Amino acid sequence: MYEEAGAPHPARVPLGGSGLSVRPVGLGLMGMSQFYGAADPDTSVATIRAAVDLGVDFFDTSDYYGASSAAPGSPVAGFGHNEELLGRALKGLRDRAVVATKFSARPTPEGRSFFDGRPEYVRTACEASLRRLGTDRIDLYYYHRLDPAVPVEDTVGAMAELVAEGKVRAIGLSEVTPEILRRANAVHPVSALQSEYSLWERGVEAAVLPECRRLGVTLVPYSPLGRGMLAGGFRSGTAFGRDDFRSTLPKFQGANFDHNMRLVDALREFAAGRGHTPGQVALAWLLSQPHDIAPIPGAKRMAYVRENSAATSVPLSADDVARLSALFDPARVRGGRYGALNTAVRDADEK
Template identity: 50%
Template sequence: MQNRPLGSQGIITSQLGLGCMGMSEFYGNKNDAESLLVLQRAVELGIIFWDTADMYGPFINEALVGTALKLVGRQNITLATKFGIVRDATNPTVRGIDGSPAYVQSACEASLKRLDVEMIDLYYLHRKDPNTAIEDTVGAMAKLVAQGKIRGIGLSEVSSETLRKAHAVHPISAVQSEYSLWTRDPEDDVLATCKELGIAFVAYSPLGRGFLTGQIKQFEDFGATDYRRFSPRFQGENFHKNLALVAKIEEIAATKGCSPSQLALAWVMAQGDYIFPIPGTKRLQYLEENAGALTVNLSATDLENIDSIFGKDAAVGTRYPEAMMKSLNA
């Protein structure tokens, strides 16, 4: 494991991170005891960049991560969390977006309490608020930096234009967006902007929400509460067309002596030293398999072969339902 600068504000962390969302929601039943073992094992593997958010659960994922921090030592972890997506207290499926300055402060205070820490290393705006200028939101986040409550400012799923406006107010440490072999939207311009401005790019769902692992073979593999049942890429004809793409990735992985997931993660890491994939898992087996991606070396020829199969628009179907797509690349 290599530790690398995450942006230009002095944060150093592991090149491979851990997404904690699925430990509490969205991907079937949770098991806090097993998740805590995963988090502890992650540190042993050198995976010290942990990602959570207030809306995961909602709220309970931050509390779980806070418990784990006591077990492994807060000082050993680069802690990232997010605010801005507000879920209704009585119906968590109803969501709004709030990036107002007053909410920035209150949301951070609440996250600090749930995590039981004095400072958050990387604090993201989860989605841009269409009713609040990005300059106002980032200005409020800059006050959190001055107060010593956060170290770095992050944005999630923003456009290059929004990123430049935000960076002019206060240096942005990282942008987090979905990026994988089957979601290559950031290649349009965001990746280049991050590289130009010295901003880290954090790739969530680098395994295509589990699809690129090769473990998902039929729609029925998803439990009744698994939100992938409602994702266009996992439905109907889209599912079968995308499955055929994964089969080709499995063939390449076999020639490299690695698993499809290791190949997919190695591909993301090969796109630049400023890119940090954060695959999520709640299983020790998959955590250790993901860590094995660090030993996979992809040659220029390998990358060309992979690109010929999984080109930019190879995946079929949008990555979110229509209503949620509107908040992406904002």
Template identity: 50%
Template structure:
């Protein structure tokens, strides 16, 4: 497994990380034992960068990671997040970046994870009612206290990133980025390179759509949150599948799978970009890891760019309320 720098933190992480969200919520039935086996396999395959958040399963995902981390803590670069507030029954209570909440959320995550220090602590969503300087100031206090090593932001704007970076160095920005989610190419990728910040790409496989695994919303579990996504309506799926079929042909010509080409496309864009595909299954984990060895020429990257031209993608990546909480 190749490695990439996590900004200017001095940490070296696997070029492909592992997103753990789906192990505890959002994508149908969960199986902790299966997920624990997948986490262990990821480490064996060279992945050392694991991503979770306090809101995944309302803390369940962090507790799952705690089981995995026992006896392995020094082998793992662990990222978690705060900001999306949930109630005792999982209800969504909005976003908070107040200093008091930052401190209490960190302590709660440390307890659930069973660790003393979080390697990378992200603000999951920007709180529009709290100045970013106040939020990052509280996050800086966590670094000073030894509870957190490095800081990150998720789904922020470039303007917010610059303000945050002026308070304390930001090591990573995490934003959705894939063949069919190209917004970071407008400004954020250049800003991260300028500031020496790693760009962490979540949902690099388009929530499995780019793999060809989803051909109809009817194939999704009743509680799968993609059923509420504008990109997974019957009409959007029908239009977007034309690009996925072309991707399948492109991959076949390279002797690879669609998922592998989608990941290779990201890895061949810039050397500070780190995709974190999520999976609960070892089979798909092994497939994803193999993508790190695929090299694409500049012409092949350009061809994929054109194939997935943003104007040809049907549906926004979140419903209206979700889109209102990104790029703040």
């Protein structure tokens, strides 16, 4: 179902060959538990429930969300917190949602992380997630990050057993190379690959996206709004608190931030000329790419969920797509994805 760039946005996006499909713009929930400042649990639950009523049906969580702090000394909600939030929110609404969660990232007492892909842990983690989510099945179960000590074939083999048992409907991977994707897919069809992808982070375009297309794997971009930068709400001089993960990221630092803000200013001008917000245009650019793509922008409040969902109605011509791609050419964006302080959390799927 791969369309040419600039084609109308699809009404639904298939998740690989699983038989599952979702609305084109989902909701990433991580920020409701960590990394982007405080969030009120009751407000989060109300936002998720309102999102379902709006028609959003793809919800992304992880057992890890809540387990790690954004910066040393920051408060955390606890391992499994985000799944519990989602389970609470979906009571009575479960059949209207496609639930995606993840396993393998585990916290240490020192506040760092390690990754566990042992087959026996796959089953343990799945059973715990099912309990926290209050459900009898996980629609899309991701291997969050690779355990370097365990062959991916062994881990995916254990995931395939969960599919056979009906506890998982489809499997996914996160932030892997084309080679790992091929090896995993040879054991069991991989339905989705979750990786960072947005106008200002384009690393998957060279090799990962073509391999997804060849194998029929749907790409699920996290941080599709550049960790909020592409939403257009920041200005030069914006300061991020110690409990905000962005305070440690190179793209948000000093001269890099000021330079990147000028690119966002041009995006803001482009969007205003068409009567849309910068974030809507950034999401529409993703949906216009010639691949099956289902972005999961994070949002804590319903106003942002509503704004992001409306991106499916933003028309972009092939010339518009090309112009935006040139504006955010990777050579023009300054700063890497992660800084030196992020070794403990950088692989935990920060949205």
